[in-house]
Amino acid sequence: MSLKLQMARLRANHSAALSGAEIAAVSHAATILGRRLIEVDDAAGIRTFVLGWSDGNEPAVGPEGITARQLSAIPVLTFACCLRLCWPDPATNPYPGERTRVADVIRLATAIGADDRHVKGALRSELRAAGLIQLHVPELSLGPAVAAWAPAQVEALRRFHTTLPALEAANG
Amino acid sequence: MRRIAALIAPVAQDAGAVADDEAVVEIAAAVCEAYGHEDAVDGLTKAEILERIDGGFPAADVESRLDLFIRLELLRPILDKKHQSRYVLNPAGVVGLLVFERIGERGGVDELLHLLDRTRRLIESGAATEATVASALERLRGLFALFANEVARLVAVAPLDELLTERRFHDRADLITQVASLNGVVTDQFPSLDRPAYRVVVEAQRYVSAVQDLVARVLDEGGEARDFGVLAPEDYLTAAITASVADLASVFATIVFDPPRPWLDAGAIVEVVETYRPRRTIRVRPPEPAGTPVGDPLALLEEEQARLMQRRALKAEQHLQGQEATQVSSILRGTGWPGAATTLADFLALDADVAQPYRLELDDAVIVDSAGPVTFVPRGTLERATTMPEIAARPERELSAPETVE
Numbered sequence: 164m165s166l167k168l169q170m171a172r173l174r175a176n177h178s179a180a181l182s183g184a185e186i187a188a189v190s191h192a193a194t195i196l197g198r199r200l201i202e203v204d205d206a207a208g209i210r211t212f213v214l215g216w217s218d219g220n221e222p223a224v225g226p227e228g229i230t231a232r233q234l235s236a237i238p239v240l241t242f243a244c245c246l247r248l249c250w251p252d253p254a255t256n257p258y259p260g261e262r263t264r265v266a267d268v269i270r271l272a273t274a275i276g277a278d279d280r281h282v283k284g285a286l287r288s289e290l291r292a293a294g295l296i297q298l299h300v301p302e303l304s305l306g307p308a309v310a311a312w313a314p315a316q317v318e319a320l321r322r323f324h325t326t327l328p329a330l331e332a333a334n335g
Numbered sequence: 336m337r338r339i340a341a342l343i344a345p346v347a348q349d350a351g352a353v354a355d356d357e358a359v360v361e362i363a364a365a366v367c368e369a370y371g372h373e374d375a376v377d378g379l380t381k382a383e384i385l386e387r388i389d390g391g392f393p394a395a396d397v398e399s400r401l402d403l404f405i406r407l408e409l410l411r412p413i414l415d416k417k418h419q420s421r422y423v424l425n426p427a428g429v430v431g432l433l434v435f436e437r438i439g440e441r442g443g444v445d446e447l448l449h450l451l452d453r454t455r456r457l458i459e460s461g462a463a464t465e466a467t468v469a470s471a472l473e474r475l476r477g478l479f480a481l482f483a484n485e486v487a488r489l490v491a492v493a494p495l496d497e498l499l500t501e502r503r504f505h506d507r508a509d510l511i512t513q514v515a516s517l518n519g520v521v522t523d524q525f526p527s528l529d530r531p532a533y534r535v536v537v538e539a540q541r542y543v544s545a546v547q548d549l550v551a552r553v554l555d556e557g558g559e560a561r562d563f564g565v566l567a568p569e570d571y572l573t574a575a576i577t578a579s580v581a582d583l584a585s586v587f588a589t590i591v592f593d594p595p596r597p598w599l600d601a602g603a604i605v606e607v608v609e610t611y612r613p614r615r616t617i618r619v620r621p622p623e624p625a626g627t628p629v630g631d632p633l634a635l636l637e638e639e640q641a642r643l644m645q646r647r648a649l650k651a652e653q654h655l656q657g658q659e660a661t662q663v664s665s666i667l668r669g670t671g672w673p674g675a676a677t678t679l680a681d682f683l684a685l686d687a688d689v690a691q692p693y694r695l696e697l698d699d700a701v702i703v704d705s706a707g708p709v710t711f712v713p714r715g716t717l718e719r720a721t722t723m724p725e726i727a728a729r730p731e732r733e734l735s736a737p738e739t740v741e
Contacts, residue, residue, distance in 0.1 A: 231598035232596075232597045234597045236607050239607040242599070265633060287633050293596055294596070295599065316601045317601075319601035323604075328608065
C-alpha cells in the first residue's frame with residue numbers, strides 16, 4: 164500500500180494497523196505534516212497506530228480560527244466523567260487508562276444534572292463514533308482519539324484534573 | 336516602490352532618488368488631502384498641515400517630507416517673496432501622485448490601452464496625419480514587445496508569489512479587441528500603414544500568448560500547492576455559477592475526506608465542567624441495592640429502540656396491506672389530527688433508518704383542505720424495498736456519522 168494511502172487510511176479511520184518499514188515511513192511523513200504517529204495497543208500481535216497532532220501544530224479552532232464540528236454540552240460532560248473515572252491518576256498518561264463501569268459514568272453524569280437518556284445517548288453514539296471511548300459492556304475505556312491528543316492538551320488536563328467530576332462527590 | 340523607481344528613473348539624479356519606504360507615498364497623499372478643502376485657498380502653514388494630517392504619521396517624518404516638498408516645489412509659497420509661511424499645493428504633484436497610484440495598482444498596461452484608444456480616436460476624428468499614426472503604431476509595437484518580453488521572462492524565472500502579483504496587472508480581456516479595432520481603422524484610412532499595423536497585431540498576440548503562459552503556470556503551481564489564493568474570490572464565484580457539475584466535482588477527485596470527528600480539546604472539557612448548569616431540578620438516583628447484579632443500561636436503551644422500530648414497521652405493513660407501495664396522503668387524511676403527525680413521523684423514522692426496507696418519497700405538492708380532518712397533507716409514496724440495502728450491514732459507528740470535510 165502506498166504511503167499516501169496509508170496516511171489516508173490513518174486519517175479516515177480512528178486507527179490503523181502498520182507493520183515493518185511502513186511504520187518508519189508513515190512516521191516520517193507524519194512528522195513533516197506536523198502530526199505524529201502514536202501506537203495505541205498491541206492486540207493479538209498487531210501493532211495499531213493513530214495519527215495525532217504535534218505540539219503547536221494543532222489547528223486553531225475557535226472564533227479566530229477555523230470552524231470545526233464540536234460536541235454539545237452533554238456529550239462533553241459525559242466524556243469528562245469517563246475521563247475522570249478511567250484516568251484516576253493524573254501522573255500517568257490518560258490512554259489507555261483504566262476500565263470503568265458504564266453505570267458509574269451514568270450515575271456521575273446524572274448527579275451533576277445531565278439527563279439520563281441524553282447521557283446514555285452520548286455514550287452509545289457521539290463519544291463512541293468520535294473514538295473518545297470504547298464500550299466493553301458493562302464497562303468502557305478511553306478510545307484511541309484520547310491517545311492522539313497533543314502533549315500540551317494532556318498537560319492542560321492534568322492541571323485541571325481536580326475539577327473533573329469525581330464519583331466521591333456524586334456519592335456524597 | 337520598485338515599479339515607481341523604474342518610472343522615475345528617466346529623470347532621477349541618482350539611484351537614491353526614490354525612497355524605499357512606502358509610507359512616504361501615504362504622507363504625500365495625506366498632505367494633498369489636507370489641501371482638499373475650500374479653506375485652503377489662502378494656503379496652509381506647516382503647523383496647519385500637521386494638524387490636518389492629525390498624527391497619522393510621526394511628526395518628525397512629516398516635517399522632513401514637508402521640507403523636501405517645499406524644495407521640490409510640490410508645496411510653493413503663496414507669494415513669491417521671502418519669509419512666506421503659507422504654502423499652496425502644486426497640482427502637478429497631485430497628478431503625479433495619481434500616476435504613482437495607478438502604476439502601482441495597475442502595472443502600466445493601462446497606459447498602453449490608453450495609447451491604443453487615443454490613436455484610434457485621432458484617426459476616426461480625422462485629426463491624425465500619416466506621420467503621427469506611423470509614430471503611434473511604432474510606439475505601440477515597441478510597448479507590446481516590451482511587455483511580451485517581460486511577461487515571458489517572468490514565466491521562466493519568477494516565483495509563484497511574484498506571478499500572482501503580476502497576473503492582475505495583465506488581466507485585460509478586451510486588449511485584442513482594441514488592437515483589432517485600431518488595425519481596422521488604420522487599414523481603412525491609411526492603407527500604406529497596413530504593414531506597421533499588422534506588426535502591432537503580431538506583437539499584441541505574442542504578449543497575450545505570454546500572459547496565457549503566465550496564467551497557466553500560476554494555475555499549475557497554485558493547484559499543486561493547494562493554494563486557493565491563485566484566483567480572486569470573484570473567479571471562484573464565477574466558476575461556482577457557470578461551471579458544470581462535472582468540472583466542479585473534478586476539483587475534489589483526488590481529495591481524501593475524513594469521517595466527521597468532532598474537535599474536543601482540554602479547554603472545551605474544562606469549560607463545560609465549570610459552566611454546566613442543569614435546566615431543571617436534579618433527580619437524585621436512589622442508591623444501588625447492594626448485591627444486585629448490574630444490567631447493561633445501554634443494552635436496555637437499544638432494546639427499547641428496537642421495539643419502537645418494530646412497532647413502526649408493523650404500522651407501515653398495516654398501511655401497505657401487502658402492496659409494495661401506497662400513497663401517504665390518503666393514510667394521513669384517514670388518521671386525522673394529531674394521528675397524522677405521529678404517523679408521518681413514524682414513516683420518516685423508518686425512512687431514516689437504513690436498516691429498514693421502507694422508503695418515504697415526498698412530493699413538493701401539499702394538499703390543502705381547510706375543512707378536512709388535516710389542513711395540510713403532503714403528497715408522497717411509502718415504499719417497501721424488495722431487498723435490504725447493503726449499507727444495513729455496516730457497523731453502527733459508520734452509520735451514525737454524517738459526512739463532513741476536514
